Amino acid sequence: MARTRIAGILFDKDGTLLDYAKSWVPINYRIARLAARDDQALADHLLTACGMDPFTGHVTPDSLLAAGSTREIAEGMVAAGASFSPYALTALFDGMFKEAAAAAVPVTDLAPFFAGLKAAGYRLGVASSDNEASIRETARRFGFAGALDFVAGYDSGHGIKPEPGMVLAFCAATGLAPKAVAVVGDNNHDLHMGRAASVGLTVAVLTGTGSPASLAEASDHCLDDITQLPALLARLASDPS
Incomplete structure (x- = not known):
C-alpha cells in the first residue's frame, strides 16, 4: 500500500x-545552581539525579534534562533535595528558559x-x-x-x-x-x-x-x-x- x-x-x-550541547548544557548548570541555592555539592547532585554528569556535561538520552517538561525537571530536582516547592521552581525555570532563547545556538x-x-x-x-x-x-x-x-x-x-x-x-x-x-x-x-x-x-x-x-x-x-x-x-x- x-x-x-x-x-x-x-x-x-x-x-x-x-x-542541545551548545544551547542547554550551560543552562542546566544555571538551573541546578538556582535550585541548590548556590550549594555546589547539591547542584552537582541535582544534575546527576536528572541525567547530566556535572563534570563532563554529558546528558543521558531520555533523562529528565534530555526529555522532561519544565515541570518534570523541577519535580525531579525537588525530589532530589532542592528546597523549593515544585510549583515555585517550575515558575523560576520557565522564566530562565524564556531568557535562554537569547543565548541559544x-x-x-x-x-x-x-x-x-x-x-x-x-x-x-x-x-x-x-x-x-x-x-x-x-x-x-x-x-x-x-x-x-x-x-x-x-x-x-x-x-x-x-x-x-x-x-x-x-x-x-x-x-x-x-x-x-x-x-x-x-x-x-x-x-x-x-x-x-x-x-x-x-x-x-x-x-x-x-x-x-x-x-x-x-x-x-x-x-x-x-x-x-x-x-x-x-x-x-x-x-x-
Missing part, C-alpha cells in the same frame, strides 16, 4: 532546531530553512517540552515565527510528551490526518509521541542527546541534523511505496 504523502512537519525544539540558519519548507507547501509546527513562551521567543529571534502554523509547549493544554496530544492538536489546527504528518525530534519522547498519534513518519536527528542506537527502535529514519530532512522528504515523495 502506498504511503500517504507527508504534508505537515512537527518539530521538537531543543536538540532538533537548537544544538541553532543547528542551521532557521529562517531560510523554514521558508524553504513553507515554500514547498508543508504545514509547520513546533512542539516542545519547554514552555510556549520560550518557543515563540526562539521562533521570533531566529526569524521563522511567520512560517509556523502551530506552536505547543508543555503548558499549552495539549498534554506532554510522549502523549499524542500535541500531534493531534497540530492535526486539528492544520486539517491534516496524522498519517500525513512527520514528527522530527532528538529523543524518544518525541518519537513515541509521534507513534502514539499514528503519524506517517518519525525522524530522529543527532543534534541532541540521542544516539543512533537509542533512537533506532522508534524512528523510521535517523539523520545527522534537520538540514538532511528536505532531501529525505523529496526521496520519499518520489517513491512512496
